[in-house]
Amino acid sequence: MITMNDIIREGHPTLTMVAKEVPIPPSEEDREVLSSLLEYVINSQDPETAAKYGLRPGIGLAAPQINVSKRMLAVNVTDNQGKLYSYALFNPKIISHSIEKAYLTSGEGCLSVDRNVPGFVPRYARVTVRGWDVDGNEVKLRLKGLPAIVFQHEIDHLNGIMFYDHINPSNPFEPIPDAIAIER
Numbered sequence: 001m002i003t004m005n006d007i008i009r010e011g012h013p014t015l016t017m018v019a020k021e022v023p024i025p026p027s028e029e030d031r032e033v034l035s036s037l038l039e040y041v042i043n044s045q046d047p048e049t050a051a052k053y054g055l056r057p058g059i060g061l062a063a064p065q066i067n068v069s070k071r072m073l074a075v076n077v078t079d080n081q082g083k084l085y086s087y088a089l090f091n092p093k094i095i096s097h098s099i100e101k102a103y104l105t106s107g108e109g110c111l112s113v114d115r116n117v118p119g120f121v122p123r124y125a126r127v128t129v130r131g132w133d134v135d136g137n138e139v140k141l142r143l144k145g146l147p148a149i150v151f152q153h154e155i156d157h158l159n160g161i162m163f164y165d166h167i168n169p170s171n172p173f174e175p176i177p178d179a180i181a182i183e184r
């Protein structure tokens, strides 16, 4: 199982690399890595398991964060209508998105960033993501709200982008025009 010792932190070169596509159908090794990402996110949200293994809670994790520079991510998040989005995908890609933006009013955190970086992170309000699941089946997701934010944060990791790269350096809390404010 993945623990915090496996998660690399900012300053590690892998976090700023563009990760490689995973051959589909996936190898047994790639399937195990993808499953371990989802296992971590789920474990980290269970208070007992998180306390037992010292896991920092997260709702998303990308393979580069465990020093595997391959295009894989896992998300386990409930939206504000109580719908659970639990996905582990190979080669996820945003194939369309809204013009409208959205952001978390509390800012974003990252398991690879051991500090608080305040500021609004502008994201697309709605995205359509296509990827492949652990069995090699194509998956297409239409996302909005917090799930859309998390997928964009994790897909950024596959392109070597950190959430704070999107924060306005001169005014981190500058209002984002016409954007949806997501309170959590």
Ligand SMILES: CNC(=O)c1cccc(C)c1Nc1nc(N2CCN(c3ccccc3Cl)CC2)nc(N2CSC[C@H]2C(=O)NC)n1
Residues within 6 Å of the ligand: 044, 045, 057, 058, 059, 060, 061, 104, 106, 107, 108, 109, 110, 111, 116, 117, 118, 149, 150, 153, 184
């Ligand atoms: C600087 N302010 C903040 O961090 C911040 C501050 C307040 C609110 C939010 C909403 C913030 N923002 C933020 N909070 C989260 N969590 C909220 C708590 N939660 C959690 C905690 C405990 C048990 C179970 C769970 Cl579920 C885990 C996830 N996660 C992310 N991100 C950004 S997208 C990837 C995702 C991620 O998994 N990061 C590790 N951002």
Ligand code: NI
Residues within 6 Å of the ligand: 109, 110, 111, 112, 153, 157
């Ligand atoms: Ni992150």
